[in-house]
Amino acid sequence: MSKLISAVGLTLDTAYQNISDQEMSQLIEMAITKGAFQKRDSLFAGKNINQSENRAALHPALRNVSGDAMLVDGVDVMPLVKGVWQRIEGFCNQLIGITDVICLGIGGSDWGPRLVCDALHQINPQDGKAIRLHFVANVDSAELATALSKAQPRSTRVIITSKTFTTLETIRNAQTVINWLKANQVSASQVKKCLIGVTANPTAAEEFGIAPENIYPFWDWVGGRFSVWSAVGFPIAIKYGFKTFKEFLSGAHAMDQHFVSAPAAENMPLILALTLIHNQQKHQITAKAIVPYAHALRFLPEWLQQLEMESHGKSVTNDGSSCDPTSPVVFGSAGSNSQHSYFQMLHQGNQIIPVDFIAIKEPMSDLPEAKEHHQSLIANCLAQAQALANGSKEEFAYDSCPGGRPSNLIWVDRLDAYHLGALLALYEHRALCLGAIWNLNSFDQPGVELGKKLAKPIQSALKGDNPTLDGIDSITASRIKWLNT
Numbered sequence: 001m002s003k004l005i006s007a008v009g010l011t012l013d014t015a016y017q018n019i020s021d022q023e024m025s026q027l028i029e030m031a032i033t034k035g036a037f038q039k040r041d042s043l044f045a046g047k048n049i050n051q052s053e054n055r056a057a058l059h060p061a062l063r064n065v066s067g068d069a070m071l072v073d074g075v076d077v078m079p080l081v082k083g084v085w086q087r088i089e090g091f092c093n094q095l096i097g098i099t100d101v102i103c104l105g106i107g108g109s110d111w112g113p114r115l116v117c118d119a120l121h122q123i124n125p126q127d128g129k130a131i132r133l134h135f136v137a138n139v140d141s142a143e144l145a146t147a148l149s150k151a152q153p154r155s156t157r158v159i160i161t162s163k164t165f166t167t168l169e170t171i172r173n174a175q176t177v178i179n180w181l182k183a184n185q186v187s188a189s190q191v192k193k194c195l196i197g198v199t200a201n202p203t204a205a206e207e208f209g210i211a212p213e214n215i216y217p218f219w220d221w222v223g224g225r226f227s228v229w230s231a232v233g234f235p236i237a238i239k240y241g242f243k244t245f246k247e248f249l250s251g252a253h254a255m256d257q258h259f260v261s262a263p264a265a266e267n268m269p270l271i272l273a274l275t276l277i278h279n280q281q282k283h284q285i286t287a288k289a290i291v292p293y294a295h296a297l298r299f300l301p302e303w304l305q306q307l308e309m310e311s312h313g314k315s316v317t318n319d320g321s322s323c324d325p326t327s328p329v330v331f332g333s334a335g336s337n338s339q340h341s342y343f344q345m346l347h348q349g350n351q352i353i354p355v356d357f358i359a360i361k362e363p364m365s366d367l368p369e370a371k372e373h374h375q376s377l378i379a380n381c382l383a384q385a386q387a388l389a390n391g392s393k394e395e396f397a398y399d400s401c402p403g404g405r406p407s408n409l410i411w412v413d414r415l416d417a418y419h420l421g422a423l424l425a426l427y428e429h430r431a432l433c434l435g436a437i438w439n440l441n442s443f444d445q446p447g448v449e450l451g452k453k454l455a456k457p458i459q460s461a462l463k464g465d466n467p468t469l470d471g472i473d474s475i476t477a478s479r480i481k482w483l484n485t
C-alpha cells in the first residue's frame with residue numbers, strides 16, 4: 001500500500017508511521033465497519049448527524065462552489081448560501097473610507113478567520129486592502145484595549161460574530177466597543193451603521209441593536225468550529241477580496257470531492273485519522289503534536305485544538321456507553337521554533353507523542369535569501385522526523401534517542417487561499433472519521449456549559465450582588481473573600 005497520497009495540492013506521507021499493509025487493511029476494515037463512510041455520506045446528505053442537538057452538520061454546503069443542490073430536511077440550502085455570498089461580495093465592493101475592522105468573536109467565531117487572515121498576511125504582507133483587521137476574542141480588556149488603541153473610531157466597522165449571539169465574551173466586548181465609539185463622538189445612528197452581526201440567531205442580534213440589513217446569517221446546521229466557510233469568514237473577504245475568499249472555499253470544496261470519491265486506501269482524511277488510531281492502539285498515545293514548518297500556519301495548532309478537543313474531548317458515546325481512548329491532547333506551534341522548546345520531550349520523553357509535520361514546498365517570502373532559509377527550514381523538518389523515527393545510540397544512555405516515534409508529513413504544494421482551504425477541510429474530515437470510529441457526536445460540546453453556569457454567581461459576588469455567596473463552593477468562596485480583602 002502506498003505511503004503517499006496526493007490530492008488537491010497536498011501530499012500525505014505516512015512512511016514514518018511504520019504501519020504494515022496488513023495493519024492498514026485491518027484499520028480500514030475497522031473504520032468501514034464502524035461507519036466512517038456512512039457518517040461521511042450522512043454529512044453530505046444533510047442528515048441529523050448532530051444527534052444531541054437534533055441537527056445536520058452541512059458545512060460542505062458553505063463551500064459548495066459547484067452550486068449544486070445540497071439538502072437539509074429536503075430543502076436545498078444553496079440559495080441561502082449564495083445569497084450571503086452575494087451580500088458579502090457587494091459589501092467588499094464598497095469599502096471606501098474604512099480604515100479599521102474590529103472582529104469580535106471567540107472559539108469557532110474567531111479562530112478560523114484569525115488563522116486565515118494571518119496566514120495570508122504572512123504569505124504576502126503587501127497583499128490585501130489597506131484596511132487594518134483587529135481580532136479580539138478574550139474578555140480580558142487588555143486584548144480589546146490594544147485593538148482600540150490602533151483603530152480610528154470614525155472609520156471603523158465592527159463585526160460581531162457569534163452563532164448564538166449570547167456568548168459572554170463577545171457581547172461584553174461589543175458593548176465596550178460601542179461605548180468607545182460613542183466616547184469618540186460617533187453618533188448613535190452612525191454606531192448602528194457600523195455594527196455588523198454574523199450569527200445564526202438574527203433575533204438576538206437585532207435585539208442587541210444590529211440593523212437587520214447588517215446581519216449576515218449562517219444556520220444551525222453549521223457547527224461553530226466548522227464555520228469559517230460561512231459569513232464567519234467575512235474578514236477574509238474584506239481584507240483579501242471576495243475572489244480570494246472564493247478560492248479558499250474552492251480548495252475546501254476540492255477536498256470534499258476527494259473525501260467523497262477516493263477509495264479508502266487512498267482517502268487522505270481517512271488515512272490521516274487511521275494513523276492516530278494506530279498510534280493509540282500500538283503506543284497508547286495520549287498526546288499529539290501539530291508542527292507546521294511555516295510561520296504562516298502558526299495559528300493552525302490552536303484552530304485544530306478546538307476542532308479536535310471540543311469535538312472529541314469526550315468519554316461517553318452516542319449510545320451512552322463509555323469510550324476510551326478518544327481525543328489525545330493536541331498541541332503544537334510553528335517549526336523550527338518548536339524544536340527549541342518541547343521537542344526535547346518528543347525525542348527523549350517517557351511518552352510517545354506522534355507528530356503531524358506540515359511543510360510547504362516553496363519558499364515563503366520574496367527576500368533574496370528566501371531559498372536558503374527555506375532549505376534550512378525543510379532540512380530541519382525532515383531531520384526531526386528522521387530523528388524521531390530512527391533515534392540514535394550514544395555512549396551514555398541519557399544522550400541516546402530511543403527512536404520508533406511515529407510522524408506524518410503533509411506537503412503543501414504552495415501556501416495560498418486555495419491550499420489553505422484544502423488543508424483545513426482535510427483536518428475537518430479527519431475529525432469526522434475519528435468521531436465515527438469512536439462513536440462520538442463530533443458536533444456538540446456539553447462539557448463547556450458547567451463552567452459558564454458557575455461563573456454567573458461568582459461574577460455577581462465580585463460585583464457585590466451576591467453577598468451570601470450563593471451557588472459557590474467553600475474553596476471558591478474563600479478565594480473571593482481573599483480577593484476582596
Ligand code: F6P
Nearest residue numbers: 106107108109162163164167224
Ligand atoms: O463555549 C464553546 C463555544 O460554544 C464554541 O463551541 C463556539 O465556537 C464558541 O463557544 C463561540 O460561540 P458563539 O459563536 O455562539 O459565540
